[in-house]
Amino acid sequence: MIVILKYNAGNSTSVKNAVDRLGFDSIITSDPDLIANSEKIIFPGVGQAKSAMKYLKNCGLDRILKTAKQPVLGICLGLQLLCRFTEESDTECLGVFDSIVKKFPKKDRVPHIGWNNINNIKGEIFKDIKKEDDFYFVHSYYAEVNSSTVATCDYILPFSAALQKNNFFATQFHPEKSGKVGELILKNFLSL
Amino acid sequence: MLKKRIIPCLDIKDGRTVKGVNFVQIKDAGDPVELAKKYVEQNADELVFLDIMATLENRSTLVELVKKIAKEINIPFTVGGGIKTKEDAKTIIEAGADKISINSSAVKNPSLIKSIAGEFGCQCVTVAIDTKIVDGEWMVCIGAGTILSDLKAVDWAVEAEKLGAGEILLTSMEHDGTKNGFSIDILEKISSAVNIPVIASGGAGKMEHFKEVFMKTKVGAALAASIFHYGEISVVELKKYLSGNGVPVRLV
Numbered sequence: 001m002i003v004i005l006k007y008n009a010g011n012s013t014s015v016k017n018a019v020d021r022l023g024f025d026s027i028i029t030s031d032p033d034l035i036a037n038s039e040k041i042i043f044p045g046v047g048q049a050k051s052a053m054k055y056l057k058n059c060g061l062d063r064i065l066k067t068a069k070q071p072v073l074g075i076c077l078g079l080q081l082l083c084r085f086t087e088e089s090d091t092e093c094l095g096v097f098d099s100i101v102k103k104f105p106k107k108d109r110v111p112h113i114g115w116n117n118i119n120n121i122k123g124e125i126f127k128d129i130k131k132e133d134d135f136y137f138v139h140s141y142y143a144e145v146n147s148s149t150v151a152t153c154d155y156i157l158p159f160s161a162a163l164q165k166n167n168f169f170a171t172q173f174h175p176e177k178s179g180k181v182g183e184l185i186l187k188n189f190l191s192l
Numbered sequence: 193m194l195k196k197r198i199i200p201c202l203d204i205k206d207g208r209t210v211k212g213v214n215f216v217q218i219k220d221a222g223d224p225v226e227l228a229k230k231y232v233e234q235n236a237d238e239l240v241f242l243d244i245m246a247t248l249e250n251r252s253t254l255v256e257l258v259k260k261i262a263k264e265i266n267i268p269f270t271v272g273g274g275i276k277t278k279e280d281a282k283t284i285i286e287a288g289a290d291k292i293s294i295n296s297s298a299v300k301n302p303s304l305i306k307s308i309a310g311e312f313g314c315q316c317v318t319v320a321i322d323t324k325i326v327d328g329e330w331m332v333c334i335g336a337g338t339i340l341s342d343l344k345a346v347d348w349a350v351e352a353e354k355l356g357a358g359e360i361l362l363t364s365m366e367h368d369g370t371k372n373g374f375s376i377d378i379l380e381k382i383s384s385a386v387n388i389p390v391i392a393s394g395g396a397g398k399m400e401h402f403k404e405v406f407m408k409t410k411v412g413a414a415l416a417a418s419i420f421h422y423g424e425i426s427v428v429e430l431k432k433y434l435s436g437n438g439v440p441v442r443l444v
Contacts, residue, residue, distance in 0.1 A: 014290065046312060113315065116195065
């Protein structure tokens with residue numbers, strides 16, 4: 001079973017709609033047992049890091065996510081929460097990726113909202129993605145480029161558009177909102 | 193490179209898309225779900241969905257419509273109209289909206305911006321400002337343009353950013369529905385005064401107007417309704433034109 005994590009900072013409905021459109025069965029849940037025993041986990045996120053981390057800890061979902069052996073896909077705030085630390089309210093995160101999440105310097109408009117292209121793409125979730133394809137971003141914080149970076153994006157500075165480490169995948173952009181190319185990425189993940 | 197966004201707007205009344213001229217003379221413009229799907233096919237970058245008669249009675253109709261649209265489309269969309277509390281915002285976001293837009297309620301209760309941004313992140317909060325010139329000054333109007341406030345548009349945009357707004361949707365009531373072009377004057381002032389993205393709205397009538405607003409102001413997006421609803425300009429055609437004129441847009 002594919003589970004979409006429901007917590008206090010989700011756009012789980014949007015993600016579920018996208019997964020449905022691709023013809024995969026999934027459920028939205030915050031049940032720790034269902035999540036622990038799932039086939040794949042999608043960890044969406046639209047929200048505030050500190051309140052999200054607090055909620056995950058209170059439900060015991062932080063441990064389940066950190067120790068997951070099945071493929072996990074973090075999206076947007078989901079990516080940031082999988083990192084070690086975020087400057088958003090100085091929050092300790094899950095630490096799957098050894099990356100620090102920082103606030104964009106105000107050299108251009110923040111949040112970074114809109115469609116942007118990505119560079120240096122590698123790995124199976126980018127199968128059939130072309131370098132001129134644009135993806136939808138909406139965020140004020142970014143993960144630094146590090147050894148887990150599998151795609152970069154340039155806005156104010158180069159940052160991680162996607163991360164991957166073992167069974168953990170994460171995108172800063174919203175594949176569920178990035179039209180056909182976004183659906184392709186979701187499909188690549190769901191077909192792993 | 194970040195692309196300039198083209199955003200069709202669906203004004204909703206009793207579950208139908210409508211369009212007025214200078215905020216009055218409302219005409220029917222089609223089924224919102226069908227229109228939403230058409231715009232996705234045309235490569236629109238986002239959709240904005242405003243319930244212009246937002247009342248408690250039709251709130252459940254709006255939520256059902258948001259759910260239907262969210263099922264059909266794979267691009268971001270914003271919902272506004274009658275959002276007065278953090279709980280209202282939560283209901284709309286849970287129905288599938290990516291961002292909420294607040295207008296009158298933010299003017300009446302500025303701390304609403306802060307409380308929604310605190311819960312869902314500032315990128316979810318679009319502050320919509322309707323403005324018109326009164327005694328030579330761009331002033332903020334509320335109540336779908338019916339009530340003049342004592343706020344200057346530029347001051348209010350700056351204040352909204354400080355409170356946590358992620359984006360400003362600026363509509364010039366002087367230009368809305370006229371098809372005479374966007375208001376370069378107030379859009380330039382506001383896009384220079386704030387450091388969050390600004391969406392230009394009101395007055396688009398031909399493709400040159402979009403080029404002009406992107407060339408002469410720092411807006412990140414341009415929104416229009418009637419020219420798209422009645423098929424006068426297709427989004428595909430518009431983006432091809434903009435790209436040919438040096439404006440970065442998403443073409444795929």
